[in-house]
Amino acid sequence: MNYGYYPGCSLEGISTEYDISMRSLLAALDIAVHEIPDWICCGTLAAPSLSPLLGLATPLWNVLQAKDHGINEVIAPCSECLYHFKRAAQKISDDPKVKMDVAEVLGGQLDELPRSIHPLELLYQPQYETMIKNRLVPERDLADLKAVTYYGCHISRPAAVMEFDEPENPVSMDHLVSWAGVEVLEWKSKVDCCGAHFSLIRPDYIVDLCQKIFAAAVETGADVIVVACPMCHANLDTRQEQIAKQLGVPLDIPVLYFSQVIGYAIGLEVKQLGFEKHIVDPLPLMLEKCHSRKQAALMGVE
Amino acid sequence: MDFRQQIEAISGHNSNVCFQCNKCSSGCPMASKMDLKPAQIMHSIRLGRAAEVLGSDAIWMCVGCETCTARCPQDAHPAGALSAARSLAVRQGFRPSVKEVNIYYKGFIANMRLNGKIHDASVAGMSRLRSGKFLQDLPLAWKLLVRGRIKPPPLPFGGHGFRKLYKKVMVKEEGIPL
Numbered sequence: 001m002n003y004g005y006y007p008g009c010s011l012e013g014i015s016t017e018y019d020i021s022m023r024s025l026l027a028a029l030d031i032a033v034h035e036i037p038d039w040i041c042c043g044t045l046a047a048p049s050l051s052p053l054l055g056l057a058t059p060l061w062n063v064l065q066a067k068d069h070g071i072n073e074v075i076a077p078c079s080e081c082l083y084h085f086k087r088a089a090q091k092i093s094d095d096p097k098v099k100m101d102v103a104e105v106l107g108g109q110l111d112e113l114p115r116s117i118h119p120l121e122l123l124y125q126p127q128y129e130t131m132i133k134n135r136l137v138p139e140r141d142l143a144d145l146k147a148v149t150y151y152g153c154h155i156s157r158p159a160a161v162m163e164f165d166e167p168e169n170p171v172s173m174d175h176l177v178s179w180a181g182v183e184v185l186e187w188k189s190k191v192d193c194c195g196a197h198f199s200l201i202r203p204d205y206i207v208d209l210c211q212k213i214f215a216a217a218v219e220t221g222a223d224v225i226v227v228a229c230p231m232c233h234a235n236l237d238t239r240q241e242q243i244a245k246q247l248g249v250p251l252d253i254p255v256l257y258f259s260q261v262i263g264y265a266i267g268l269e270v271k272q273l274g275f276e277k278h279i280v281d282p283l284p285l286m287l288e289k290c291h292s293r294k295q296a297a298l299m300g301v302e
Numbered sequence: 303m304d305f306r307q308q309i310e311a312i313s314g315h316n317s318n319v320c321f322q323c324n325k326c327s328s329g330c331p332m333a334s335k336m337d338l339k340p341a342q343i344m345h346s347i348r349l350g351r352a353a354e355v356l357g358s359d360a361i362w363m364c365v366g367c368e369t370c371t372a373r374c375p376q377d378a379h380p381a382g383a384l385s386a387a388r389s390l391a392v393r394q395g396f397r398p399s400v401k402e403v404n405i406y407y408k409g410f411i412a413n414m415r416l417n418g419k420i421h422d423a424s425v426a427g428m429s430r431l432r433s434g435k436f437l438q439d440l441p442l443a444w445k446l447l448v449r450g451r452i453k454p455p456p457l458p459f460g461g462h463g464f465r466k467l468y469k470k471v472m473v474k475e476e477g478i479p480l
Contacts, residue, residue, distance in 0.1 A: 013422035014451045040418035040464045045366045046410040049388040052312045054471045061467055083368075095314060105470040158372040158381075167372045193331040193367035200426045201402040203439065209331055238442055277449045 003122075004071035004114065005033035006062060006085075008078035008230070009041050014238075015078075015230030017274025021259040022077050022119060024272040028263065029131060031122070033075060036066050042081040044197070056091055056098065057105050059084040063116065064108045074116040077259075079229040080196065083154035085116035086161050118155060120228055120258070121164050124172040132179045137267035141181060141293040142286070147261070148187045148222040149173040150213065152194055152232040167191070173258050177226050180265035189216040194235040203242070206235050211243050214251055223285060225255045233257060237279050254282030305352040308390060313382030320344040326370030326380040336360035340370050340380045347383055356391040360384070362403040402433045415468060418461025423452045 005026075011019035026033055039062050048055025063085060066074050076082040092099040092110055103110045151173060156165035165172045168191060174184045192213055195206040213236065217225055227233045236255040244251035260273045264286060270276075275283045306317055320341070327339035337359045338346065346355045355361065361384050370380040391398070398404040409428045413420045427443075430436045446452045 009420045009422055012419070013453055014446065016451055016453070038418070038460065038463060040461060041414050041420050043414070044410075045385070046407045046414075048385050049407055050392055050411055051471055051475055052386065052389050053475060054468065055385075055389075057467055057471060058464070061463060065463075091314065098314075101474070105467060105474060107470075153367040153369075158368045160377075161368075191369075193365060193369065195331070196365050196367070197406070198365055200429045201400075201406045201433075205332070205335060238446065277451055279445055279449070 002070055002072045003031060003033045004066040004069070004074040005035045006039055006066075006074050006076045006081060006116075007035065008076065008081040010078055010230035010234070014234050017277040018077060018230050018233065018257045018259065020272065020274040021257055021263050024268050025259045025263045026075075026119070028135075028266060028268055029123070029128060034069070034071065036062055036071070036074065037069060039065065042078075042084040044080055044084060053101055053105065055084070056088040057102050059088045060092070060102055060110065060113070061106060063089065063113050064106055064110070066114050067112070068108075071114050073122075074114050075119055075122060076116050077119050077228075077230070079118060079152065079154040080231060082116055082118050083161065086163075089113060089116070090161055118164065118228065120155060120172045120176065123176055123262075129175075129179050132176075132262060132266060135266040136181055137265065139294070140265050140267055140290055141297075142261070142265055142289055143181055143183065144289045144293055145182045145286070146185055146221060146223045147177055147182050147226050147256075148185050148217050148220055148224075149177060149190065149226045149258075150232055150236070151191050152227065152229045153191070153196070155228060157191060173226065173228055176258055177261055180262045182226075182261060182265070185220050185222055187216055187220040187222070189213045194232050196231045196235070199231075199235050199239070203239065206239055207242050207246050210235055210239060211247050214240075214243055214253065215247060217253060218249065218251075222253065223289070224261075224282065225253060226258050226261055227255060228258050240280055252280060254278065254280045254285055256282055305350045305355075306347050309347050309383050309386045312386035312389065313379050315377060315379035315382055317344055317347045317378055317383055319376040320348065320378045321376060323375060325373045325375065329369040329373050331367060331369070332363045332365055336363045340364075340384070343387070344378060344380055344383060347387075352390075355387050356394060356396045357399065359399050361387045361391060362398040362400045364388075402429065405429050405432045414461070414464055416458045416461065417456055418464040421453070421455045424455050 043058035151170045156170045157167040159167040195209040324341045327341040364384045368381045406429045
């Protein structure tokens, strides 16, 4: 399988730590990926709002580019990008007229396009379970770390487009994070919306939406929130101070990407995971949890 | 083609099957910020009230989370209808009633035309500047800058692919007002 990699604009900017940790993790698991040459933005909500045709042609431009370079599957770590890739692919397969229009503006053959997948979908397989579990490092034992997984919108929703996991109660990331030895807690805000790009429009709305997510995480007793989308991370990590002010409780909950959690547990260098880029630094908590585990082991307590 | 048919032609789903169960409105994270709730938009579309829909805040307040579409028992695709309404509103010269949204979308496309991909900090900075709230997020911007999460803007030498595509779409759709 020839895997393509589509980072998307966020991973080149505000979510650079997702890019760093994802590439490190994929390399550590011996998955070779090729970045799609000269990729362009997926257009998110802006392109389809301007013109529905542009909104389909922009993501498909990238998929076509991948196909021309012999790529069979495109890995898109940003769930917003992934959603637009899948939406466009589905639309052209449903509607031959739209397909003709898109093919005309793209000037290419739109048959047998590579499939787009989220890295969760790629890694949520038995062979990677064995691989991750076999490579866990004893000094990085995270069994005392309590995590909640936050999927946000487009990992599995809408089911008809994403065709992965459960739309209302997804579990793939729960499993992946638990393979890394972390305790995953059940909670109620798994698939709530963080407000995404409204962070740049009306940050006060983001604070409104995210405070419910944090209230649920605190109530559940989570040490960290694990995410798989750059926008979820940006909103929960960067706006935490404002959210704490509005909630009236101090918040110091690190927000980690699943790639960082697994990467840490299998012993990747901290530098390869981008922890230092977080507003709420997760490293002290991770070290503390590993240390307390070590102490307990030394004292023979299990 | 009447208004409902225009929406359906773009969204690819039948709006007329909506039976007003209001699942879309109750699941919508932005409903409290909307003048018309998603179910009301769906009803207005069925009644052909174009001006009411295209002039609403609701179509611009949608974040595209697709909770409505995922939960719709009739597969009427409210999120697709809202997206279709946005494009019709742009085409027919309705200015988004929410100023900041207009600024953001325009800035986003302008940045894409410059380099194919967007430079997030430029789009954010321009949006905040033009909505007169630049100072509000400055402390946060500094924190992100020292952590290397704000990168210098790229030189505008890329993005030929997008510019070419944009032009072709513009010709095909006979000019997009922007």
